[in-house]
């Protein structure tokens with residue numbers, strides 16, 4: 001068996017065709033020795049003399065080259081200890097490895113020992129079968145070999161071995177290092193300095209072409225390339241150029257080896273470091289430019305963005321608990337006691353509710369939402385929406401309500417910014433426990449003191465197992481039926497009012513907050529006939545309504561793409577509206593319309609709160625501007641796209657979704673004279689991008705603004721309340737336009753928007769008309785008209801609303 005008898009070196013070559021088939025041929029002892037530190041973490045104890053001797057060994061799923069080293073060592077170790085589990089592969093003992101008296105494998109470092117040679121065998125994890133090699137390392141028997149790859153491989157290997165034997169210094173097995181074991185930089189330089197590469201056989205050329213295809217599509221490789229500032233967009237081009245270079249320069253042994261590996265991950269892992277060397281030399285400008293871009297899109301360490309807040313010693317109090325447990329109530333107590341306080345709300349409606357409540361209790365409080373600013377003389381307190389938080393003002397106490405919204409995919413950044421940036425001695429966070437861990441982490445980054453106050457629900461929420469048995473005639477006074485689309489809301493309202501004596505109020509997202517508030521008051525007030533509320537998930541956050549029972553009309557909703565189950569946390573939030581302390585129904589009930597949705601409801605209520613791992617971030621304009629300076633001739637939408645692709649974030653943060661902003665930016669492309677900053681700010685205006693009327697007006701506002709003419713609202717005012725759904729939709733959309741104008745007037749120089757008063761009057765009038773319309777609304781939702789005509793319903797039989805039937809049929 002011995003080959004190169006006097007050699008203190010041996011070679012192992014590992015070939016991994018798939019995860020269970022590993023071939024060990026030869027390895028250069030020197031190589032193992034020098035690389036032993038790289039897997040030092042995998043062995044312990046007993047490594048005193050020979051670093052490969054270990055009493056236990058874990059075979060990691062490592063990159064190919066590490067496996068190579070590991071295998072070589074494992075062979076030695078198994079020889080001595082037989083410790084390898086057979087899960088990974090069976091090790092055929094290396095009969096040629098001698099043991100000394102105490103059973104240790106001879107330490108090669110002693111020098112002159114010649115017995116560590118010729119380690120030729122192949123291992124198969126599944127079968128345990130091995131392929132034996134004779135001492136010239138040519139296959140002597142090849143069990144269960146089916147395809148020709150192995151044969152090619154074997155002959156390639158045999159050739160390589162022969163080359164090494166014939167080559168310089170090979171007589172004793174020294175000097176030859178297989179390409180897989182060689183330094184990639186060296187390999188790259190060799191390729192680069194070669195005049196002409198080897199002429200490839202057609203079949204090899206095909207294999208190599210496929211291999212480059214795999215490299216170019218490899219997510220692993222494009223991720224790794226980011227480390228040397230090869231961006232994802234440039235990566236395929238870089239691979240393409242590398243491929244050209246490679247085909248021109250490739251040497252016989254590299255080509256042969258790659259062909260052996262085939263178009264697989266192992267080949268990508270082998271090629272990648274060479275590719276890196278190539279890129280570093282070939283694309284210095286691209287790398288520099290991308291590096292500049294990446295560095296300007298650095299969103300890591302967001303707590304350092306607020307040096308003033310960092311200079312303060314803030315006290316953070318987390319009011320942590322489920323819905324209706326008194327979190328907001330307790331935080332507001334501190335807010336009202338403070339000399340100067342700020343309350344940050346997730347919704348305009350809730351900001352208004354707190355504004356009213358606090359003023360009613362004798363604490364002067366102003367209101368600040370995106371659309372309106374109500375300054376109460378002598379007030380030191382402000383109730384605002386979280387997006388309007390000022391990180392410049394100093395406060396004694398600030399309250400950030402619904403803090404779990406930090407994890408909201410689109411709006412989360414506003415909560416994160418408030419928490420990181422508020423300059424307040426005391427900050428009260430109210431929310432469920434889902435973001436508690438991440439708040440702990442953020443506080444340890446910011447150096448703020450965190451106090452936790454845990455709450456329990458005042459009264460447990462009771463699930464009514466009977467459900468409404470699919471029949472809306474089982475609705476009772478004090479019920480809130482929750483549906484997840486405007487269309488369903490009107491269908492339910494119509495059905496209830498048609499088949500029962502109840503009257504319904506409605507609350508949904510597209511209604512202005514004034515109208516929602518009017519509807520909520522109508523429902524809360526016991527002295528009228530409106531005793532049922534039909535609402536969307538817009539009712540879910542923080543509001544205090546006189547709800548006895550929350551009935552889920554359905555437990556799935558359309559997410560803009562497909563119908564998906566409503567999330568457990570949302571179900572909890574919504575169901576939590578029932579039975580508020582202090583309301584006329586302090587015992588909360590919840591159920592579903594249909595029996596077959598009940599299990600899902602119970603499951604959601606039972607589920608523990610998520611443990612959120614990341615919260616949202618979005619760059620300030622200044623960051624986007626800095627990023628823009630690294631690019632030329634790109635639109636804002638492209639800029640944001642690129643920012644999203646290239647920004648760096650810490651593990652606790654994600655970049656908030658901004659498709660909506662990009663769409664608005666695209667629409668505004670036709671407005672030419674806007675500065676980048678104005679354009680950026682316009683994109684945050686509250687507009688329904690699916691409403692062409694609203695989009696038209698936004699573009700008009702932006703055009704007038706860019707031409708420095710006073711921005712006016714040219715829109716006919718409706719004369720009367722709606723008498724059908726089209727008119728109702730028109731009112732909703734007109735209110736949005738006015739609301740957008742008001743928002744712009746708050747976010748840009750006021751003198752450019754001189755018609756604020758007119759807009760406010762229009763907004764109030766439209767909200768009034770909407771309220772009037774909703775009281776009498778008993779028509780089919782507009783979108784229904786485009787569908788097939790419905791069969792006539794029998795007057796006395798309640799029929800389930802059609803959209804639900806369709807959903808269930810699906």
Ligand SMILES: Nc1ncnc2c1ncn2[C@@H]1O[C@H](COP(=O)(O)OP(=O)(O)OP(=O)(O)O)[C@@H](O)[C@H]1O
Nearest residue numbers: 322323324325326327328329330542544580581582
């Ligand atoms: N100590 C208290 N005394 C009187 N009323 C209270 C007290 N605590 C809470 N309430 C009332 O109970 C209701 C629910 O309280 P609160 O709004 O603070 O709950 P929450 O935990 O913030 O709920 P959510 O998660 O839904 O926002 C409110 O109407 C509030 O005024």
Ligand SMILES: [Mg+2]
Nearest residue numbers: 327328430542
């Ligand atoms: Mg609350």
